Structures are given as structure tokens and as C-alpha cells.
Amino acid sequence: MDLGIDGRVALVGASARGLGLATADRLAGEGCRVAVCDFDQEALGRAAEDLRATHPAADIEAFRVDLTSAEDIQALVASVKDQLGPVDILITNSGGPPPGTFEDATDHAWERAYSLTFLSAVRMIRAVLPDMKERRWGRIVNFTSRALKEPIPNLMISNAVRLAVGGMAKTLAAEVAPFGITVNNLLPGPTATERQLQLIAARAERQGITAEEAEAAIVAEIPIGRLAQPDEPAAVATFLASEPARYVTGVSLLVDGGAVRAL
Secondary structure, rough: OOOOOOOEEEEEEEOOOHHHHHHHHOOOOOOOOOEEEEEEEHHHHHHHHHHHHHOOOOEEEEEEEEOOHHHHHHHHHHHHHHHHHOOOOEEOOOOOOOEEOOOOOOOHHHHHHHHHHHHHHHHHHHHHHHHHHHHHEEEEEEEOOHHHOOOOEEEEHHHHHHHHHEEEEEHHHHHHHHHHHHEEEEEEOOOHHHHHHHHHHHHHHHHHHHHHHHHHHHOOOOOOOOOOOOOOHHHHHHHHHOOOOOOOOEEEEEOOOOOOOOO
């Protein structure tokens, strides 16, 4: 299928590794001009080199950014526009808040999660919307979590702030639809990323079991019987960013191997 996004400019948040990098790879493979960004300069450099090696004809640019900084995000979007052009496709993504219960969560942890997970998405969207509206075309895909459908134990802060992203995006989708802009949320289930390894370790410690036992327990709850590979949610994100997905907006789409039992 021709996704119709060859030459489009795509900005992918937190794309030095994991879901962000896998999505950048997919978009580059579709001919997009891709901006990758991350706080970790070393990992970002490696990611950009790998993408260029895999897609030698693609235009790949890397930008260091602190996604908790409003000034950094404004500068990021301005730099992308200067070097690649106005952003057509925005993939919001960020590191997840630390695991823990309500009583574990300090004000500082709540405030940082709000800034990193919620405000980063708000600020990135705010920065790219004017150009999308002017050109009457845009795709916004927010990586959130299956927590939008079913809260995950021991992820108190993540459950709360990701719901905020979902509510914002659903409301925004109706506001910008007349401009040819779609806004959707992607809800990955357990995926083989560094973040998932951290969650497995936290579950193992909480339950007094090994990491292998904790992972086996997670996999046992997934009908497909394994963790997702990062490329699998990335493929869905890329479709949502495509021309054929122009009538899909305001959706929170699970990519979880059937783990969430809710309709």
C-alpha cells in the first residue's frame, strides 16, 4: 500500500530508542524527511547514524531537546522547519513516569510527569499546528498507553497523566478536523523496550520474584503470548500518519496483543 507520505516532514519525539526510533525508521522507509530528537545526545547520534545507514536516500536530521522545556520545544520545531520544512507529521512520545503507588508519588514526581508526558505533547502540538492549519493537512499521533482503557497496577502517575493526554487529543481532534488534520492516540501494550524492562524489574521487586518470572506473568496475560516488538506499534503509528488514514481521527487505538479485555 502506498501511504502517500513520501516527502512529508515528520517529527518524532523521544526517538533515540524504543518506540520513537522504530517509528522514525518506519517513516523514513515511507520516504518522509525525518527529524529525530532526544535528551540523550550520545544515543541520539547513534540512532541518526543507524537510520541514515538503513535509509541512505532519506533526509534524517537529529536534534537534542529537553521535552520538559517549553523553550527547547519551540526551538526544536523552529529548527526542524528551517532544516527540513514545516512539520506535516508529529509523533508525540516521551519517557514514562516511574512506577509506584499513590503513596509513593511525591509532588515533584507528579509535576515532572505532568511536564514530561502531558505538557510536552501540548507544547509540540501547539508549535506545529499553525503550519498544519495553513497547509490544511496534518497528522498528529500520540504514543500513550493501554492505561487509557484499563489502569495498570503500580503505575499511578502514568495512568493519570496519560489519561490527560487522551482527553486533550480527543477534544482537539474535533477542533482541527475542518483543517484536514487528524489527531489520534496509540495505546501500546507490553513492548520489548528499555521502559518495559524497568517495569518488569519493578514488578519483580514488588512481588519478590525474579525478573524472568515477572516477565512470564506479563506474557501469560497477553493472548498472542509474547511482548510486542517496537516495530509493531510503530507500523500502526505510521499508518495513522498516512494519507489513507485521513478519515480516522479522535481514536485511541490499542496495539496490545489482546491484553486489554475491555471492548
